[in-house]
Amino acid sequence: MSEQSSTKKIPVLIVGGGPVGLALAGDLGWRGVPNLLVEKGDGSVFQPRMDMVGIRTMEFCRRWGIVDWVENAGYNRNYSQDYAWVSQLHGGYEFGREEFPIVKDEPKPPQSPQKRERCPQNFFDPVLTRFANRSGLTEIRYQTEYLSHVEHANGVTARLRNLATGKEELVDCQYLVGCDGGASKVKEVLGVKMSGTPTLTYTTNAIIECDGLEKLHDKKPGYRYIFIGPEGTWATMVAINGRDWWRLSIVGDGTMRTIGEEEIGKTFIRAVGRDDVKFRIISIMPWIRRQLVADDYGTDRVVIAGDAAHLTSPTGGFGMNMGIQDSVDLGWKLQGLVEGWGGSHLMRSYEIERRPVAIRNVNEATNNLKLMLTPREYLNQQVFEPGPEGDLARKEFGDAYTQMMKREWYTIGIHLGFRYEGSPIVLPDGTPEPEDTVTTYEQIARPGHRAPHVWLEPGRSTLDNYGLEFVLMRFDPSVSIEGFKAAAKACKLPFKIVDCDNEEARRLYATKLVLVRPDGHVGWRADGEPSDPAYVLDVLRGVKAVSTEAMRREEVAAL
Template structure:
């Protein structure tokens, strides 16, 4: 029998991110994945700003930024009657080479397909000696008890059976999660929003063939409404994805005329190479709970997010980052008895928030199916309709491409391991991110004098920022952390802009980069504060 601290089931980007984060933190783990780890038709294509910040922490941000998606390719979103039809509106979004970081993050989003992103995460995970990736290996069953999990594994190519004993099981096993089903954890929300169809095709330089300006994401609307989108995944290889937002009630998944759907989307016959297709169920659901005992669930196993807004995988990566530092703390002995319970308390509301936003973005697609019969007419009436629709689409459907607040603004306001400071919560805006160092929030980014970001200070244990020349001495808090074995560092900052941004003279930031506590003076009982933020049962 093999023994390992953490067994991860599922080798998609969320499972790989957790394995990599644990390896980065010095925690041994084993990941099992029944597939071979090769992505042939990617499910995700965007690494958002917050996930890029995690990649920066892990040391792979530059590799993601330099993925094969051309740096000079514009990221424009285009509303069309068809790609070779009328252009109703265009949302300019700069190519990555022309898109410097904004004031609120050192990173920018990258169009990095799962085809490229998964191998990067695999390489990162494998770079740590304590991480083992086992592909073509399926967990057939497991039994959980108070001290851990015993799992039966099946190595599919050889047929060899194995037993693994782990202190923790992390289930990243997808929407159908066998682990979730065995635990009897239900899903809450909208079980079926639609049944989309993905069709993947290759054709060399489609833009040149059609004689149209380049873009990345095309949304197609005709007299029947907004019905599809066409996305370029790999411009150099000519790989595209056509998505039907919903399929008809009488749709035959075994008899798909891909060419006919493509003719409707482009408005002319095309000679393309079809490389795959799939029909799936769009949902907007969150699990009833994220953990049971020593079993924790992440990603699609606990939240199924409409891809409108590109939040699904990125929400799962944030799950992995939250759980990763807590597993490290428990395994190294400084995490308290209540620490792992905070994973559900923090991440379930965050998952529900993102599901709510993504579902709303999708439902906004359904408002454009009436009074548009003349949308393709070459008449003054057709021109006027297209101008009106373009503005409405940019305002309504375009919202799913304006999600800075969703990406960076999630907070753990009610977390049992964050200490509220009594300040009012800023508005949770989808579009605009409002920087705040209020406990539970992502600690804001600011550039330091040496060209580093404040975000670069966080990750390895707790970090206390001492802000301003008159910041109090932190010796009592440092001593309390040391007494419990909690990794702790302090950093003095005098820049007045950063002092103002963080709002207090002392700000304690957790290993995941979220604020745990802040104040202008240390509390009288520094040991109790440390116990609270490390999840100790005796904390008040």
């Protein structure tokens, strides 16, 4: 056995230095919780697997004060964001196109103070690393491998190995989070299995450098091209930096095959439509598109997050954003447990809240994949014929495909509409659950849902109140809240009161009192203080589980 050093002690150990692990480390540091992140790689991004930072993730970035870091990370925000489906770029047919504003000019929707941003992983990971390092409470160790752990009553002992020296080390932590990807070692040690479809397609990604590609073909510039030939959908290509880097994805099927540089080169030439195109293949990554969700998310002290917990087709851009939602859900709960004001139901609520969201999102992503691959099942071959009949066939196919694909392009409901129904740390108010939509989203302050955004003044949103504390929003100053004040003080809960005199907010939040959790989700609401405010806080901080018996008649009447 390799030499083993003495035991280090840390409140939270994070395994995996991708965007999910980095976001958790940064969020914990922002909350004042020391943590150690270990990553077996060197921190470099071999293949940027994600490129869209979703609107909810950008709301978290706003909370953390790093929006400008994302916007200035390196992507060309003046580059076209159109999506187009073509037979090939030069000389080929364009079947349809969905036009979008350039990143810099895309407006913010009325439901949020932010908008989605284009920031591929090779730009986003350094932003999150900078964020994680900012607090001074996160230690990041690269080339450090997690080997195993033992969980005991008061914490976890993990065994690590320095890959450069071979030296092993024991780390004592209160909690361990595995953010170490689909092949998670933490998940393996836990014995957690995954359910779903292990193989949707075998796909090969290649990062290709090609300067001035837009001048080499006769189509309008675009961010994403879907290539459709007689065999159906055969490849996609996206702008990785909005300049000269492109990610070519050869979309396979259920048959595993090895694709080398020669075939990738031929595929790129076919996509561009010119034999004289000059390009350089920077990296190649074969991967398996999966539809899997973990059967459980871990134990009271060791949990998994991100790709370790759910694997999804990238069609829709849900994967990384869903993982960062996992991190934010965990961040405040770990803070409560480490600082002592949180109870055991906090960690147990993590799987109850996040696993249904994962099932919903991976199913939606697979449905998007099936829509994208529809031309493999049915395609009028006349779309490749010149002349009026071909023109008509192309228009019919293009219009239908464009309309069908809108479900993938417009997904605000997926990104903002997830809710924590049945959570043990949310007190329901008896109102019916609204429809869970994809392309639209109506804000609602129902318990379990994201607290609504309203502009309170130029540049200041209701969302700017949330993050570090439980926030009691009061929309009528005559309503007494002395019971909540006393209960919060007694249990040393991070707690603040915000009096809000805004008609739009009053309408959206719907009741006179709304209690918002640190993650920005509503935990409780009513028109007056309950008879036992301490019970409400005990539920929301995980000391007591919600029960219908505990909802006294007078509390229900107040809702």
